[in-house]
Structures are given as C-alpha cells and as structure tokens.
Amino acid sequence: MGSSAPQTILVTGGAGFIGTHTVVQLLNEGFRVSIIDNLDNAVEEAVERVRELVGPELSRNLDFHLGDIRNKDDLEKLFSQTKFDAVIHFAGLKAVGESVANPFRYFDNNLIGSITLYKVMDKYNCKKLVFSSSATVYGQPEKIPCVEDFKLKAMNPYGRTKLFLEEIARDIQKADPKWKMILLRYFNPVGAHESGKLGEDPKGIPNNLMPYIQQVAVGRLPELNVYGDDYPTPDGSAIRDYIHVMDLADGHVAALRKLFTADDIGCVAYNLGTGCGKSVLEMVAAFEKASGKKIPLKMCPRRPGDATAVYASTEKAEKELGWKAKYGMEEMCRDQWNWASLNPWGYSSKP
Numbered sequence: 001m002g003s004s005a006p007q008t009i010l011v012t013g014g015a016g017f018i019g020t021h022t023v024v025q026l027l028n029e030g031f032r033v034s035i036i037d038n039l040d041n042a043v044e045e046a047v048e049r050v051r052e053l054v055g056p057e058l059s060r061n062l063d064f065h066l067g068d069i070r071n072k073d074d075l076e077k078l079f080s081q082t083k084f085d086a087v088i089h090f091a092g093l094k095a096v097g098e099s100v101a102n103p104f105r106y107f108d109n110n111l112i113g114s115i116t117l118y119k120v121m122d123k124y125n126c127k128k129l130v131f132s133s134s135a136t137v138y139g140q141p142e143k144i145p146c147v148e149d150f151k152l153k154a155m156n157p158y159g160r161t162k163l164f165l166e167e168i169a170r171d172i173q174k175a176d177p178k179w180k181m182i183l184l185r186y187f188n189p190v191g192a193h194e195s196g197k198l199g200e201d202p203k204g205i206p207n208n209l210m211p212y213i214q215q216v217a218v219g220r221l222p223e224l225n226v227y228g229d230d231y232p233t234p235d236g237s238a239i240r241d242y243i244h245v246m247d248l249a250d251g252h253v254a255a256l257r258k259l260f261t262a263d264d265i266g267c268v269a270y271n272l273g274t275g276c277g278k279s280v281l282e283m284v285a286a287f288e289k290a291s292g293k294k295i296p297l298k299m300c301p302r303r304p305g306d307a308t309a310v311y312a313s314t315e316k317a318e319k320e321l322g323w324k325a326k327y328g329m330e331e332m333c334r335d336q337w338n339w340a341s342l343n344p345w346g347y348s349s350k351p
C-alpha cells in the first residue's frame with residue numbers, strides 16, 4: 001500500500017469465529033481495524049487473543065467497540081469519529097434450527113441490523129462493502145457444484161435472511177452506482193488459527209459439525225449426533241464443502257483488495273469453498289486421525305431442510321479475486337484439534 005495512510009476497515013461481528021481470524025489477517029496486511037460486536041455469540045477475550053497474536057505494534061491499529069448494529073446511535077458514534085474506507089459485515093445470527101423456532105430474532109438481527117448499518121454507511125459516504133453471505137442461498141441445489149449464477153432459493157428463515165440481504169444489496173447498488181459490494185457465499189467454515197489461540201467457541205450446543213466433534217473429543221459431550229445415514233452418497237452421510245477459516249479470512253482480504261482497486265464492481269457474489277465435497281463420516285475419520293480420539297456416533301434421522309450434497313464451484317473467485325483455498329481436510333482437523341486441546345472450554349476456563 002506504499003507510504004500512504006493505511007485504510008481503515010470497520011468489521012461488524014469482528015469478535016466472532018470468522019471475524020477474529022479475518023481481523024488477524026487484516027492487521028497483518030497493514031489495515032487499521034475497528035470492531036463493533038454486541039457479544040451475543042462471542043466474547044471479548046477473543047479480541048484480546050487477536051492482540052496477542054499480532055503483537056503490540058500492530059494491535060495499536062485495532063479498536064474494539066461494544067455495540068449493536070441495530071442501534072443507530074452506536075453506529076453514528078463510530079462513523080462520526082472515524083472515516084471508514086470499507087465495511088466487512090459479519091454481524092448476524094447463524095443457527096438454522098434456532099431460526100426455524102424463532103424467526104423474529106433472525107429478522108431483527110440480520111435484516112434490521114443490516115439495513116440500519118447500510119443507512120449509516122450511506123449517510124457517511126462509506127460505500128464499499130464485503131458482506132457475509134452463505135451457501136444456504138442455493139437451497140437444495142438441482143445440480144452441483146453450485147455456481148454463482150444459479151437461481152437462488154433458501155430453505156429456512158436463516159437462509160432467507162441471507163437471500164433477502166443479497167437482494168437488498170443489489171437494490172441499494174442499482175439505486176446508487178457509487179456503491180461497490182462483494183457478497184461472499186461461505187460454504188462450511190472449520191479449523192482454527194494454527195497458533196491454537198483462536199477458534200470457534202459457540203455458546204450452547206454447537207449447531208455445526210466440527211465444534212460438535214471437538215466437544216465430544218474433549219469430553220464435553222458424550223457422542224456425536226449424525227443426522228442422516230441414508231443419504232444417496234457413498235457412505236450414507238451428507239456431503240458438504242468444508243473450508244479452513246484461514247482460507248476464508250484470506251478470501252476477505254482478497255475481496256477488500258478488489259473493492260479498492262477495481263472500478264466497475266457493482267454488486268457481485270463469490271463462492272468461498274474448496275470446490276470439493278467431504279461427507280460427515282469422512283470428516284469424523286479425519287478428526288479421529290488428527291486427535292487420536294475415538295468419536296462415539298449416534299445415528300439420527302435427517303434434519304428437515306438439510307440438503308444431500310452441497311459444494312462450491314470456485315472458478316469465479318479464482319479468476320476475479322485471485323483467491324483459492326490452500327488447506328485440506330488434514331490441516332482443518334489438525335488445527336481444530338490443536339485449538340480444542342489447548343482450549344477445551346473455549347475462551348473461558350472451566351465453567
């Protein structure tokens with residue numbers, strides 16, 4: 001970036017799983033970062049760990065603000081004090097099951113929170129956005145791999161909030177072409193920072209496979225529930241595209257670089273995945289190998305709304321962002337186990 005002043009990025013939900021790993025990469029790449037997070041599904045200790053990892057020099061470029069993007073005053077305070085060059089928007093709730101049981105909570109956090117954020121960005125003329133979308137916008141895809149121009153449809157309230165927010169972004173950009181927006185559709189983020197200092201630490205019973213396996217491995221949960229062993233796949237378990245969280249973090253840096261260097265971005269979507277599907281049972285086997293622990297399994301019926309197989313086409317991101325996933329299943333499991341064994345109770349010491 002030469003000798004010019006570093007660019008300043010607002011990261012909403014920056015204390016969360018993907019947020020913290022991305023903030024580390026941003027700081028290492030020379031950006032200034034402000035985090036706003038309401039700590040609904042995160043803890044401030046995670047931000048302290050980010051500071052430890054990047055060291056005293058770089059952590060001077062990091063500010064943490066406890067605040068909620070649904071609260072216009074919280075955002076106004078931030079934007080009136082700091083000129084942001086771009087926003088990476090992670091803040092939102094992400095549990096499919098919870099969204100089915102409590103859709104209002106999802107509309108409030110994901111939809112209203114985002115709209116409030118975009119209004120304030122607009123007011124302060126900050127019109128560059130990287131948005132956290134999801135492979136759930138493909139629903140039960142008719143064919144795989146999922147390509148960015150597939151017809152979109154979601155199968156649950158969580159997925160619909162991501163789909164609506166993509167549409168809202170497209171509408172905002174159409175109305176005002178000064179906006180440049182990149183929508184990143186994540187597949188299944190797993191793994192942890194190689195130091196073992198950062199990782200996923202969900203509150204309550206995990207909704208995702210890897211934190212669940214991890215909690216069984218350290219003895220916090222007795223067994224892993226496998227939802228569906230009768231799918232039309234080689235081993236009967238569902239197939240997903242698991243991506244290392246550090247690859248995902250690098251994908252956000254690549255998206256930011258594009259926002260700052262390309263002119264005619266408009267509003268564009270990219271898949272972030274490895275492009276290769278792994279079954280639930282394959283991931284379990286790889287984790288057992290990495291950890292040396294046996295994971296007891298309990299076969300359960302399929303969950304409503306779960307697709308048989310979903311994985312990404314990654315060509316567009318490779319071509320246009322110059323980004324490609326580097327890590328495979330072994331590294332994902334190795335880093336996940338390293339985090340779990342060093343932090344069996346996540347960021348807290350034993351409850």
